Structure formats: C-alpha cells, structure tokens
Amino acid sequence: MAESVAAFMDMIKAKNPAEPEFHQAVLEVAESLWPVLEKRPEYRKAKILDRICEPERVIMFRVPWVDDKGEVQVNRGFRIEMNSALGPYKGGLRLHPSVNLGILKFLAFEQVFKNSLTTLPMGGGKGGSDFDPKGKSDNEVMSFCQSFMLELFRHIGPNTDVPAGDIGVGGREIGYLFGMYKKIKNEFTGILTGKGRNWGGSLIRPEATGYGAVYFAAEMLNTRGETLKGKTCLVSGGGNVAQYTTEKLLDLGGKVVTLSDSGGYIYDEEGVDREKLAFLMDLKNVRRGRIKEYAEKYPKAVFTPTDKSLDHNPLWNHKADCAFPSATQNEINVKDAQNLVNNGVYVISEGANMPTVPKGVEIFIDKGILYGPGKAANAGGVSVSGLEMSQNSLRLSWTREEVDQRLQGIMKAIHKAAYETAEEFGTPGNYVNGANIAGFLKVADTMLDMGSVG
Numbered sequence: 487m488a489e490s491v492a493a494f495m496d497m498i499k500a501k502n503p504a505e506p507e508f509h510q511a512v513l514e515v516a517e518s519l520w521p522v523l524e525k526r527p528e529y530r531k532a533k534i535l536d537r538i539c540e541p542e543r544v545i546m547f548r549v550p551w552v553d554d555k556g557e558v559q560v561n562r563g564f565r566i567e568m569n570s571a572l573g574p575y576k577g578g579l580r581l582h583p584s585v586n587l588g589i590l591k592f593l594a595f596e597q598v599f600k601n602s603l604t605t606l607p608m609g610g611g612k613g614g615s616d617f618d619p620k621g622k623s624d625n626e627v628m629s630f631c632q633s634f635m636l637e638l639f640r641h642i643g644p645n646t647d648v649p650a651g652d653i654g655v656g657g658r659e660i661g662y663l664f665g666m667y668k669k670i671k672n673e674f675t676g677i678l679t680g681k682g683r684n685w686g687g688s689l690i691r692p693e694a695t696g697y698g699a700v701y702f703a704a705e706m707l708n709t710r711g712e713t714l715k716g717k718t719c720l721v722s723g724g725g726n727v728a729q730y731t732t733e734k735l736l737d738l739g740g741k742v743v744t745l746s747d748s749g750g751y752i753y754d755e756e757g758v759d760r761e762k763l764a765f766l767m768d769l770k771n772v773r774r775g776r777i778k779e780y781a782e783k784y785p786k787a788v789f790t791p792t793d794k795s796l797d798h799n800p801l802w803n804h805k806a807d808c809a810f811p812s813a814t815q816n817e818i819n820v821k822d823a824q825n826l827v828n829n830g831v832y833v834i835s836e837g838a839n840m841p842t843v844p845k846g847v848e849i850f851i852d853k854g855i856l857y858g859p860g861k862a863a864n865a866g867g868v869s870v871s872g873l874e875m876s877q878n879s880l881r882l883s884w885t886r887e888e889v890d891q892r893l894q895g896i897m898k899a900i901h902k903a904a905y906e907t908a909e910e911f912g913t914p915g916n917y918v919n920g921a922n923i924a925g926f927l928k929v930a931d932t933m934l935d936m937g938s939v940g
Contacts, residue, residue: 505588575611578652599925676878696730698866715739812837
C-alpha cells in the first residue's frame with residue numbers, strides 16, 4: 487500500500503494511462519478513505535483499495551452490424567466487471583460516441599460504492615459501446631443490439647452479471663437485447679433490468695433515478711427543517727433522469743425552470759408544468775426530437791444553443807434554490823460551481839454520475855451547502871434494478887406503491903448512512919466523505935472475509 491494519496495495516484499495513473507475520468511473517480515475516493523486506511527491497518531495489509539481499483543474482469547469486443555444502406559459498420563463493445571464481493575455485477579450499459587475504457591472503468595468503480603450503499607446484494611459493473619443510437623432507425627438500433635448481445639451473452643447471467651440501461655439505452659434497446667439473449671440461450675431469466683412491464687420489468691424502474699435524486703434532496707433539506715415546496719430548481723438533461731426528476735419535483739411542490747440536451751437548454755421562468763412535461767416526454771421518448779422544439783411550442787421559454795467557446799454553461803447561471811445535474815459527467819466546471827453558489831443555490835443532488843469536477847465539489851463543500859454526490863443521490867436507479875431482480879427471482883410483481891415505498895426507504899437509508907458516517911469520521915455534513923466511507927466499509931469487510939482472492 488502506498489504511503490500517501492499522491493503516491494497511490496501515481497501508481498494508478500501508471501497502470502491506467504490516458505483514463506482521466508477513472509483517475510478523477512479514484513482520487514475522490516482515496517482522499518476520503520485515507521484516514522480510514524490509516525486507522526485500520528488490516529485494510530492496508532490486505533491492499534483492499536488497490537484491489538477495488540483493479541477490475542476483476544475487463545471484456546472488450548467488436549460489434550459488427552448492418553445499416554439501412556446494407557453497409558457493414560463496426561463498433562467496440564465493453565463490459566467492466568469491477569467487483570463482485572457483495573453479489574452479481576450490476577450496472578448499466580451506455581451507448582454514446584464518448585464511450586471508452588476509461589469512462590466505463592470510472593462508472594464501474596463508482597457503481598461498486600453506490601451498490602454497496604443501497605443495502606442490496608449487488609456488486610459493481612458497467613458496459614456499453616461507442617455506438618450512437620441518435621439518428622439511427624429502429625432497424626439499425628436492433629441490428630446493433632442483436633450483434634452486441636451475440637458476444638455479451640457469454641459473460642452475463644442472473645447470478646453473475648445483470649446489466650441495465652444508461653445513456654442511450656432505454657426500453658427499446660433493452661427489449662432488443664433481451665430478445666436476442668432469450669433466442670441464444672433458450673431461457674427466460676432476469677439477465678437485464680429495465681425490462682418492459684409485460685415481460686419481467688418493475689414498476690417505477692424508469693422513474694427511479696430521478697425520483698431517488700429528489701428523495702435524497704428532500705432528506706438533505708429535512709436536516710435543516712425544510713422541504714422542496716416552493717423551491718426553484720435547475721435541472722440539466724432532457725432524458726429519463728431529467729424527466730422523472732422534474733415529475734417528482736412537481737409532486738413535492740418544486741418549480742423546474744431549465745432542461746437541456748446536447749443542442750442547448752431552455753429556461754422557462756413560469757416553470758415546467760404537467761402539460762409541458764408531457765410534451766417533453768413525447769418529444770424525447772417518442773419523436774426523439776431536440777429540446778429547442780420546447781421553446782417553439784411554448785414561446786415564453788427561452789432557448790439558448792450550446793456554445794462550446796464559453797468557459798461555463800449558462801444553464802447553471804440562473805437564480806435558484808436547488809440544482810439537479812442529470813446529464814453527464816463533468817458537466818459542472820469550476821466557474822459553473824461558483825455561479826451556482828453566487829445565484830443562491832444551496833441544494834445540489836446529482837442525478838448524473840460524477841457531473842461536477844473536483845474543484846467544483848470543493849467549492850460546494852467549502853461553502854457548506856447541501857451537496858449529494860452521485861454515488862449516493864442517484865442510487866435510486868440501481869436500487870429499483872435490484873428490486874426488479876428480486877421480483878424476477880420470486881416470479882411476482884409488486885405494485886407501484888410498494889416499489890415506490892421501498893425506493894423511498896432505500897434513499898432514506900442511504901442518506902442516513904452517509905450523514906452519520908460523515909459525522910462519525912469527523913466531517914459532519916460532508917456527504918462525499920460519508921458516502922465513500924460507508925460504501926467502502928461494507929465492501930472491504932466482505933473482501934477480508936473472503937480472503938486474498940475476494
């Protein structure tokens with residue numbers, strides 16, 4: 487075990503070159519855990535952190551498929567099986583041009599701690615491809631998904647690895663993937679979560695990540711005797727997480743004024759109401775359109791196109807109380823973080839994975855705002871995935887109310903663990919430290935129980 491965080495990170499970077507997102511994720515965790523490692527020599531002797539940073543298995547494969555012009559295309563597929571100490575590998579599949587080994591390793595690493603926090607028996611994994619479903623026909627997406635599963639099926643199973651959706655992978659993609667698995671294996675088992683309601687899916691699964699981020703924000707506010715009622719909220723993204731974050735904020739009396747996609751963002755000072763949200767869901771989920779069409783439909787909303795020459799994202803530069811980054815990693819830079827604080831935002835609950843750069847996180851913590859890091863705040867999605875696995879194993883379905891009640895209970899438990907662990911280790915109110923340490927301890931103790939190969 488290295489003698490300092492810097493020495494440890496030098497080793498990580500040397501072993502994992504050109505993977506900045508993975509380095510960023512490991513550094514955040516290492517800084518939180520170092521005091522724990524110094525107090526618990528058994529973790530250092532067994533090199534637990536070194537082992538957690540090394541995937542148990544990395545699978546990389548080619549994915550050839552035929553487009554609508556009859557031309558063969560080739561993408562690269564991945565599955566990172568990071569850690570199975572607590573149960574089968576569990577984590578989403580991401581389809582996006584930015585997907586590479588480093589991004590998936592960071593996501594799989596985060597997933598280990600997130601899944602530990604849920605209290606459910608799940609290990610951590612992540613996968614996907616650099617295939618871009620945007621602009622592709624249903625037939626092209628199906629062709630890709632079937633080819634992708636033609637290799638992935640060898641490495642997954644209900645007791646081994648259970649993937650789910652992520653960016654670019656919704657109900658359509660899960661359906662194509664599951665259909666191919668069923669055809670190849672000649673069996674109907676719960677090897678994917680996020681399935682259709684008619685064939686093994688769970689109620690609340692599409693909503694779970696967004697709902698969970700809002701429940702976590704509500705728990706943080708509760709520590710100060712406040713609620714979300716009347717709070718003005720900034721939400722980024724326009725997909726699944728952003729949509730259901732908006733829906734639950736409306737349920738709890740919040741007012742959402744922003745939404746976005748890669749083309750830009752809308753600012754709706756009047757707030758996104760139920761009618762506008764229904765339009766957005768149809769726009770994004772059915773017609774697969776762009777967010778600028780929202781402003782065309784509702785002229786009082788202002789659309790601002792993405793300007794990559796700017797040193798900040800103007801979405802985060804509006805007066806508000808709460809922010810829910812729900813798009814992608816590192817979407818909040820240092821200037822964005824400062825703008826959020828300057829504009830009165832004092833609650834941030836991350837629906838995306840690692841959406842804030844490290845220096846931005848430091849600003850939030852230094853200012854003492856209520857900051858829920860992704861591995862805690864967005865754990866609702868994988869929590870209901872775990873509940874879907876349970877229902878599949880039991881061959882039954884729970885009601886919407888029962889699943890939502892269980893989700894709320896899990897998010898309360900995650901908040902409690904992060905809050906109390908932060909206090910126990912001398913950093914009260916620091917949910918980053920609390921979540922990292924609480925997630926780590928459960929995995930580390932299990933790995934010790936299983937010996938040097940655990």
